[in-house]
Amino acid sequence: MSAKPRPPAKTPRRRLVARLRGDRERMVAMIIERVLEQIPDYAPTVAEMLRPTTNAMIDQLLAALDGQRGPTPAELATFVEYGRERARQRISLEGVLRAWRLAIRLLLDELAAAAPASGADDRLLLQMTNELLDIVDSAILAYSRGHREVELERIGRESQQRAEFTAALLTGRVGPTELHQQAQRYGLDTGREYRAFRTRPSEAVTAEELERLLRQALHAERVFLTRIDGDLAGFTDRDFTLDAPVPIGFGTATRLADLDHSFRLASRAYATAAAFGRRGTCDFTELGLLPAVVADPELGAELVRRYLLPLGTGDATTVLVDTVAHFLESGMRVEATAARLIVHQNTVRYRIGRFEELTGCDLRSPHTALQVWWAIQHARLG
Known part of the structure; x- marks a missing residue:
């Protein structure tokens, strides 16, 4: 009988990667412990929530290192999903990147510590270190992309919710309980006075350009914008003058609960200013009887x-x-x-x-x- 062929002897690279795989559980535990201790964003997170993805990420990094290759498309897609998961857990991208740096430092330390017993000389260690850093760069880009996707989705949802609340408030469709809750959410003072405004895009200025002009004239967090019947509408607690190519009608100052009244006056101010060919900011109280002439x-x-x-x-x-x-x-x-x-x-x-x-x-x-x-x-x- 012929002898069975012996499996090829493990190279120093393979032995080194195998040692790291054997210590994976310990490394993952150390990474999670340090992340929870050193990065405030992770404080509300429990170790068991981090363990599955951390285990999987270490496995994928070691697999790429073992094969002397970069991450495969499937592995990159997995990293994108991990980034999305962290974003859904409300962990900031800065916090995520700090956790990556912490994990890679530990992994490099483990790589250097295991090299002598694996027969890896300094040249091989340097080569594998550089390879690992290249792999990590690709992984972090994918991870960050997934995180940003969720952040942009969240910003879009929050922006839409803010616009819907603004439209409901201007048209008198917000009850007292909801008003109190939403005012707290958006940092609004129910005892403070706000002024509604209304304007309309034209051939001279698009809706996007008009919105940009308004946000420049007002701090973004201090102005609430929405679309009503194709017009740009909103409210603010600040007075300002804007030399826009279209009229911007303002109502009188009133509390949030009565903002629909201010918006009706703002609508009349806009209609009056447009009818008389006026441009820029236009206060209802400054128009005198002109709104009645138009009406x-x-x-x-x-x-x-x-x-x-x-x-x-x-x-x-x-x-x-x-x-x-x-x-x-x-x-x-x-x-x-x-x-x-x-x-x-x-x-x-x-x-x-x-x-x-x-x-x-x-x-x-x-x-x-x-x-x-x-x-x-x-x-x-x-």
Whole structure:
């Protein structure tokens, strides 16, 4: 009978890797102990939660080292999943990388300590050390990618939840209990006053650009943004001025529980500013009666018929109406109107008299003056 072939003798590399595999349980226990002691992020974690993945990672590192190769695609996919698992456990990426450094230092120490008994000379030890570091670099990249994926998913979910809460608050769909809970979650003060705002993207500025402008004007954590019917809406506790290419309507300051009222006023402020061609931040309280002019077009049309149609059309009519508008806006002071228009005071008096003659009205009557002002503002809406 022929003798069975003997298995090939183990090389120093194989003996060294075998020694490390034999000590794996002890090394894993040491790694976990040091991680729990030295890295605060892992404090809430128990050893048994870390043991399966730590065992598997050491096995994969040693397998790659034994085969003188880098991690396989399947092993890299496993490292990605391990990174995702740590992220789901709320362990920061910084904490994870600190744990990796701690584990690799221990593994390198064990590699050096086991080298003499395995017949590994200094040259082989240096080669295996460099190989192990290369393997670890690839593993850490995969691990970090998995961790970041979960973090981005979480940020997306939290951003969506914040936007949904903002929309519900602005539209009056948040009850007292939920308001209290969400206010604590987002660091909002239910006793503090906030202002709602509303704006709309246009050909001049996209929604993304508009959002970036708002976040630059306000600290990101101090502004709450959402989308409502295609518009960009939100609230903040800060006053600011922004020279945007579109109007940004602001409501009055109010507490969180009444923020839907502020948002309704912000919506009217935006609609008014847009109708009159204004840009940038626009406060509802600064618009006076203009929101009412926009909101009641039937009344405006009737006042135009009463006070402006009798004037006819043409350049002379335009000059007449412009003079009356300046006269009303200056508090019906002839001197101030003349200075604004750069004309003689008698010219102003003539034009006012001509307007009153053609319309049969008396601008000295406050009630009549308001109606004429309303008619002019409605006509400016086109």
